[in-house]
Amino acid sequence: MVARVIAKELRANPNLVLGLATGGTMESVYKLLVEMHRTEGLDFSLCRTFNLDEYVGLPPDNEGSYRFYMNHHLFHHVNIDLRNTHVPDGMASDLAASCRQYEETIVKMGGIDLQLLGIGRDGHIGFNEPLSALRSRTRAKALSPATIAQNVRYFDGDRSRMPKRALTMGVGTILDSKRCIMLAIGEEKADVIAKAVEGPITGMISASALQLHSHCTIVVDGDASLKLKEVDYYRWIFDNEPEWQEFHKPHA
Ligand code: GLP
Numbered sequence: 001m002v003a004r005v006i007a008k009e010l011r012a013n014p015n016l017v018l019g020l021a022t023g024g025t026m027e028s029v030y031k032l033l034v035e036m037h038r039t040e041g042l043d044f045s046l047c048r049t050f051n052l053d054e055y056v057g058l059p060p061d062n063e064g065s066y067r068f069y070m071n072h073h074l075f076h077h078v079n080i081d082l083r084n085t086h087v088p089d090g091m092a093s094d095l096a097a098s099c100r101q102y103e104e105t106i107v108k109m110g111g112i113d114l115q116l117l118g119i120g121r122d123g124h125i126g127f128n129e130p131l132s133a134l135r136s137r138t139r140a141k142a143l144s145p146a147t148i149a150q151n152v153r154y155f156d157g158d159r160s161r162m163p164k165r166a167l168t169m170g171v172g173t174i175l176d177s178k179r180c181i182m183l184a185i186g187e188e189k190a191d192v193i194a195k196a197v198e199g200p201i202t203g204m205i206s207a208s209a210l211q212l213h214s215h216c217t218i219v220v221d222g223d224a225s226l227k228l229k230e231v232d233y234y235r236w237i238f239d240n241e242p243e244w245q246e247f248h249k250p251h252a
Pocket of ligand 1: 125
């Protein structure tokens with residue numbers, strides 16, 4: 001469904017400015033987008049992209065870097081112009097200046113039209129670890145022990161190879177996007193999804209700030225929804241809002 005939403009927005013606006021996320025959850029989304037490019041001619045030629053985050057100190061050819069991830073899962077398989085793809089530069093000699101420039105480039109492109117988001121087990125969006133300011137902008141952050149434990153699998157379980165810092169769009173940057181869509185899959189996300197969606201807005205769970213966003217959709221599978229209290233209500237909305245009618249088909 002998330003891939004279908006992206007495809008719909010891209011068809012309506014070929015110049016779309018797309019905010020992109022990484023992580024295991026997003027792999028299925030990118031696989032479907034690649035498939036839609038191949039079978040339906042989904043066109044990325046004019047699309048501009050901005051990734052949420054990147055590890056500090058990993059060059060683009062390092063398999064753990066998010067630039068590598070994006071090339072591998074999406075960019076190298078669709079007709080996107082690589083010059084239109086932006087990932088924060090974790091190798092910059094002046095990280096703060098490079099983050100400021102990242103924000104400026106987003107503004108220059110007219111802002112992010114659609115921001116795709118995953119969620120970390122500690123509630124992070126991008127790498128906005130607990131207690132990130134709700135108005136924060138792109139900057140370097142130290143990764144939390146929970147995030148290191150969650151992501152070390154991408155470094156063959158070797159903590160010494162995993163960077164301890166990353167550049168990330170801020171919560172404020174994400175809230176400035178015109179629309180966002182967050183995807184969570186699996187029981188390990190059930191607790192944090194319940195906190196983000198039904199709990200109070202708090203810096204301890206960065207994703208809870210999405211409650212302030214005027215056009216945010218959260219998509220979960222059955223397992224990730226297990227701790228939500230108001231599932232029947234959410235289903236009712238999904239069944240009755242015209243916006244979602246076309247997504248009722250089983251494969252959508
Ligand atoms: C990383 C990214 C986040 C993403 C998270 C989810 O930490 N920085 O943007 O939301 O992974 O990862 P996964 O989908 O593998 O659970």
